[in-house]
Amino acid sequence: MHSPSQSFDVIVVGGGHAGSEAAAAAARMGARTALVTQRVDTIGVMSCNPAIGGLGKGHLVREIDALDGLMGRAADAAGIQFRLLNRRKGPAVRGPRTQADRKLYRQAIQKLLREQDGLTLIEGEADGLVVTNGRVTGLVLTDGRSLQTGAVVLTTGTFLNGLIHCGEHTEPAGRVGDRPSVGLAQSLHALGLPMGRLKTGTPARLDGRTIRWDQLEWQHGDEEPELFSDLSTRVAVPQIACGITSTTPEAHDIIRANLHRAPMYSGQIQGRGPRYCPSIEDKVVRFADKTNHQIFLEPEGLDDPTVYPNGISTSLPVDVQEAFIRAMPGLDQVRIVRPGYAIEYDYVDPRALDPTLELRACRGLFLAGQINGTTGYEEAGAQGLLAGLNAARLAGGQEAITIDRTKAYLGVMIDDLVTQGVTEPYRMFTSRSEYRLSLRSDNADERLGPLGEALGCLSVERRAHFKQKQAQLLQAQALLNERVLTPNEAAARGLTLNQDGRRRTAFEILSYPTVSWADLIRIWPELRSVPERIAARVETDAKYAVYLERQERDIAAFKRDEDLALPESLSFKSISGLSAELAGKLETVRPRTLGQAGRVEGMTPAALTLLIAHAKAASRAKVSV
Amino acid sequence: MTTTNDPEVIFAPATGMGRAAVAIVRVSGAGTRGVLEALCGRVPQPRRASLRTLCDPATGEDLDQALVVWFPGPASFTGEDMAELQCHGGRGVIASILRVLARLPHCRPALAGEFTRRALLNGRMTLDQVEGLADLIDAETEAQRRQALRALEGETGKAVQQWREDIIGAMALMEAAIDFSDESDVSEKVIADGLRIAQSIRDQIESELSKPQRPERLREGYRIVLAGPPNAGKSTLLNALARRDAAIVSPIAGTTRDVIEVHLDLGGYPVLLIDTAGLRESDDRVEQEGIRRTQARIAEADLVIWLQPPGGEACPLDGPDVLVLGTKADLGTSGSGLSVSATTGVGIDRLLSLLQIRAETAFAAGEGILITRERHRAALEDTLACLDRALAGDAEGATELVAEDLRLAARALGRITGEVDVEDVLDRLFAGFCIGK
Ligand SMILES: Cc1cc2nc3c(=O)[nH]c(=O)nc-3n(C[C@H](O)[C@H](O)[C@H](O)COP(=O)(O)OP(=O)(O)OC[C@H]3O[C@@H](n4cnc5c(N)ncnc54)[C@H](O)[C@@H]3O)c2cc1C
């Protein structure tokens, strides 16, 4: 009966966005990797809106790309409407975004995974973990197969005890059309992990052939599309526009009249949903004075008539959905392809994780994606990447790595998760980063490239590309620093600087808000040799220079506290002088550094002092042994 | 062990400032040498107390003659570069030194326990020493919190809380313009709205900072008024106290017919002892004037001692700052409380030590308020500077820089009101805008 047991260095469970990145990253690191997922043909499926990127999210995609992940390349291959958000604002807060053709995206991810050396795709459902001496050593599938491994990454998204709500109707499911993961959920509960329940929702899908497009306004993509990946050179497929409609007072009346049938309001749903992605029923209740909400009609693909109406996620019964949607301009004849629904699912309190994304309660077991209380493809993908890298390192006997808040949005997200936990599905915003001016989407490669190189997770092509860009950047910086002008010389060339007699480098001159790269080229034509992207990057650094210097000091202070490691053996409960409440919180989070401890809610100066003292005492004891 | 030298310089008064004699202000951090150069020009020889004139580098104005000691790290209390300024001047001088320090770049008032923390990080303390200190730091934190509350009572306090609310509101608008610019509920107008709020906070802070400071009540000393009916023994007691070795007296002729003032020094604390001319109902217009003045004295007093001879009238005053003292104890008892006899000297020492404790407590509290006030002033000045930068920026083109300055302003203001967290801003944002297309 038993098929021979296969053995891998790393097994990734789940073929969503976290799982795909995790599997690819582990394999890039040279680990023999298996990706186990319920259906190989659904690998890379976008469960909700057909778009990648945006503010904060676009930053994450660039970071994934800098570490040679998949998402940026797949989005470029599948992008059907590229828009750089905040184009008119400063570079730090510009976020690349694209509508993605759902099928092309899935295919792009699947292709990248198939081409990846050292990666095996296994169709099957994980049923349980094999744990030996507190460390995961294998995985059992529902069909009875068992696999051996050095590390496991779980990325099962909304599938753990998933329960779909559509009006009064409920149904256990991972997402519509997929079975939930019950066995695996039990396996996690058995580990005694702290778990909770969250909720999210999705709108109905519409048949585009029944929409009166001629009655709608349009939104087009950018004239000059901004791609995600450094390796992409051009837009791959034809571009489309989105339609814009809006809800109406009549639609709101229909929703209001049927609120008692909404699971959110009837008490049928217990899990907490995100504030930034409210269902339409929520919007109508909470913003009662608004008579309409703008709704984008986003085609799901070039050869797919399905349309995603962005902004009317709902769990109202199907008849109500149809009624209120038809009360919107252009949609009076619309046919619903698939009703919207809400889904409740189990997540693991991420405070049970180390910032490496490894569970403290079970070594070798990593969690990434929605299972950690986040939402969004990009959030999932970024976590998957780190978990995959670390699983490979662990399996190879190396120490897992962390990425801190000063380095990347990825670091901000993970620190938030493991230190603060979540109360609603966590999504990235640029405002979450106190180092926003440094963590830009235009310098992700500079921030993370060296790490990727050191870890060995970059392909030959990527490494060459990165090296070349670095060289160009250094060269441009040198060019600017070698060129100087006195205020008088500058004035003679039409630039007004402070008349203080001080000689300024071209870089300093560029930091003036009134001076542009084009002005510099007028003075020093040789600067024309600097590639456009590099020039833009240098100009941003110059414009932000004063702020970045200030931020450097904050970063230095941050690093000092982050460099002080708290011993893993430290028992917070036994530190005399810590209140029981604070000791309890510290035990839940188990901060690894003094800095992280400082971010635990309710921390006091005296308690921090005690922690330093104990950390110091422990490190002295270690030395003297 | 390597020691670190934090580039951020912290400072705090290290001793009670009430004692007129000296107050020590400690400075620690990598920029300490720069601080000394700014304040007194030349940096003295290490670990040698040198007399220097401290002056405000911004105005060139002399602040004080002080003994300055320079402790280059790592052989200092914190292990960092440190200095001690032993100032002679009174409390006003020290307040101005604190203010000048706060205005130097990268220099700020120390947080509770921060010197200890730095010492610890540099291995200058053992675990045992720290465990004892933790309670102290907790107490310090609590005291700072209480003092902050007290300093924030009344109008100013309300204003400061309102600024915090407003700055969160301004940030929420700015962050909405950044993170949710693609949402239809967020119009470009929000940036202007946010700036308008920032401008209003800025103007209010500026006017708060330009208000003349209330004169300091304790400056001339802790005021004790002796009150009681005629013949209760007031002037006799005054003389008896003044004659004691413990009380160094500098008699000053009474400026008015009805009041005699004596300056004492009790354990280093200046005390002003005032004898009133009897508190009595009277129709006599001259007497009435005397009584009015007496009552005015009582109102200004830090402590009123009601003198009650045996069988004398009970104290008509009431409150925590009234002490009932039995007099002429040699003639009999007059109550359950403390009693003294100026004739035999019984109880006088006890009275003196009691008064000294009272004065000490009052000074400690006053000192806290003074330091708190300087701390607040420094925080408000920082907030103002950040808001000015935010308002000077090109809001349309560089929203992210305006937002950064607002964030820094909120951080500075947070030193008074408690931190402003991203969650506070997001809460406000999601409550105000319908986000989620
Ligand atoms: C209804 C719905 C609405 C959403 N709405 C939004 C939204 O509005 N905004 C937003 O940003 N994001 C939304 N999302 C979230 C977004 O889709 C997810 O955050 C993201 O896809 C999570 O990625 P993941 O890799 O963690 O999980 P998923 O993409 O869900 O992938 C999970 C994978 O695990 C596999 N799997 C599960 N259990 C097992 C098992 N036992 N064995 C093997 N394989 C298993 C599944 O087959 C699947 O491939 C929504 C998701 C859903 C389902």
Ligand SMILES: Nc1nc2c(ncn2[C@@H]2O[C@H](COP(=O)(O)OP(=O)(O)O)[C@@H](O)[C@H]2O)c(=O)[nH]1
């Ligand atoms: N026996 C005795 N007589 C006192 C004492 N103190 C004051 N007297 C007398 O009480 C009278 C009134 O004292 P005085 O100090 O002038 O009272 P005042 O009006 O309150 O200032 C004087 O005759 C004092 O000599 C004391 O302690 N014992």
